[in-house]
Amino acid sequence: MNTFSTQTSSQTIPVKNVGEQGVPLIDKFGRRFEYLRLSITDVCNFSCQYCLPDGYQCDSPRNFLSSDECNILVRAFAKMGTKKVRITGGEPSLRNDLTSIIKQTAEVQGIEQVAITTNGYKLEKELRQWVDAGLTSLNLSIDSLDPRQFQQITGDGRLQSILKGLELAIELNLQVKVNAVLLKEFSESQLALFFDFVKSNNITLRFIELMQTGDNEAFFNAQHISGASIEDKLLELGWSLKQKAQWAGPAKVYKHADYLGRIGLIMPYSKDFCADCNRLRISSLGKLHLCLFAEKGIELRDTIAKCLAEDDPSKLISEIQHLLGQKEATHYLDAGYTGATQHLAMLGG
Numbered sequence: 001m002n003t004f005s006t007q008t009s010s011q012t013i014p015v016k017n018v019g020e021q022g023v024p025l026i027d028k029f030g031r032r033f034e035y036l037r038l039s040i041t042d043v044c045n046f047s048c049q050y051c052l053p054d055g056y057q058c059d060s061p062r063n064f065l066s067s068d069e070c071n072i073l074v075r076a077f078a079k080m081g082t083k084k085v086r087i088t089g090g091e092p093s094l095r096n097d098l099t100s101i102i103k104q105t106a107e108v109q110g111i112e113q114v115a116i117t118t119n120g121y122k123l124e125k126e127l128r129q130w131v132d133a134g135l136t137s138l139n140l141s142i143d144s145l146d147p148r149q150f151q152q153i154t155g156d157g158r159l160q161s162i163l164k165g166l167e168l169a170i171e172l173n174l175q176v177k178v179n180a181v182l183l184k185e186f187s188e189s190q191l192a193l194f195f196d197f198v199k200s201n202n203i204t205l206r207f208i209e210l211m212q213t214g215d216n217e218a219f220f221n222a223q224h225i226s227g228a229s230i231e232d233k234l235l236e237l238g239w240s241l242k243q244k245a246q247w248a249g250p251a252k253v254y255k256h257a258d259y260l261g262r263i264g265l266i267m268p269y270s271k272d273f274c275a276d277c278n279r280l281r282i283s284s285l286g287k288l289h290l291c292l293f294a295e296k297g298i299e300l301r302d303t304i305a306k307c308l309a310e311d312d313p314s315k316l317i318s319e320i321q322h323l324l325g326q327k328e329a330t331h332y333l334d335a336g337y338t339g340a341t342q343h344l345a346m347l348g349g
């Protein structure tokens with residue numbers, strides 16, 4: 001088998017050749033991208049205060065990626081070594097063809113994990129069919145376990161059904177992560193409930209630091225708190241940091257012998273957060289985003305169309321390989337620079 005090396009600041013990493021194309025996605029900083037976040041819509045039915053506080057506003061006609069376009073993209077990425085695809089949005093379960101997108105994705109050679117990030121509103125009803133189609137992992141957003149607070153944050157009153165969906169996901173042995181955005185006003189009163197929840201549930205609960213986006217500056221300034229205070233609390237309470245797998249992403253995950261579940265922290269403002277970046281993003285309009293906070297998305301729609309016509313992803317492969325050269329070492333979020341990202345519903349977080 002052919003191998004080649006990639007140089008990082010401190011070491012040379014031997015890299016196995018992957019895919020027919022033989023070129024894994026590795027950037028000039030030695031970061032390897034085996035994980036694709038594929039957004040299939042930017043529409044959402046919730047109105048989370050930090051994301052779409054006034055609900056989804058459609059200011060132009062939308063032509064979201066079709067399931068065939070999604071498929072040729074996934075085939076291209078798989079040939080460059082991508083093993084995991086996360087389907088996201090907006091709210092991906094609003095797409096009627098979500099189940100067939102999951103199925104097509106799971107059938108692509110080389111794809112080992114098909115994940116979804118959802119607000120959970122269709123979980124109870126549709127999870128079984130997603131799993132039958134090949135879904136392996138679920139990220140479920142639950143910002144509060146108190147129904148009244150949940151409604152206040154998300155604008156939605158279905159927490160009980162979402163929790164039933166979560167139970168089902170655990171029963172079906174999916175890898176489950178629950179995401180909760182840290183908000184100054186709510187998190188303190190929620191911590192005890194969340195800790196209890198993790199005690200008896202085999203899930204990873206991840207606290208995500210609120211990120212500033214183009215649209216939420218005032219909310220961010222009022223509500224942002226650092227995950228560091230939770231990290232200190234975890235250490236005080238005897239939690240220990242789990243060792244990361246070699247190509248794991250930026251979340252820090254803690255474990256405790258008395259707890260069935262784990263607690264993770266996603267702290268995008270912390271030093272070196274971007275050093276472990278392992279993902280690239282495609283927007284639901286077919287643009288490549290090299291970073292969640294990149295200056296712009298890079299149009300791939302024409303190339304997608306050519307590849308579809310030829311039933312061959314080669315042109316996408318060459319283009320994406322070339323574009324990866326533009327990926328920067330880090331975002332500039334700490335300087336308040338949010339790039340083209342007005343809100344995360346645009347791209348899926």
Ligand code: SAM
Nearest residue numbers: 089090091118119141179210211344345348349
């Ligand atoms: N609608 C789905 C959901 O909420 O799970 C998927 C898309 S949503 C944009 C993906 C994740 O981004 C969610 O966990 C959400 O809480 C998180 N998110 C959205 N805006 C955020 C922000 N400004 N800062 C931190 N996390 C954010």
Ligand code: SF4
Nearest residue numbers: 044046048051119345
């Ligand atoms: Fe919708 Fe997810 Fe944004 Fe909430 S975080 S408004 S559920 S896209």
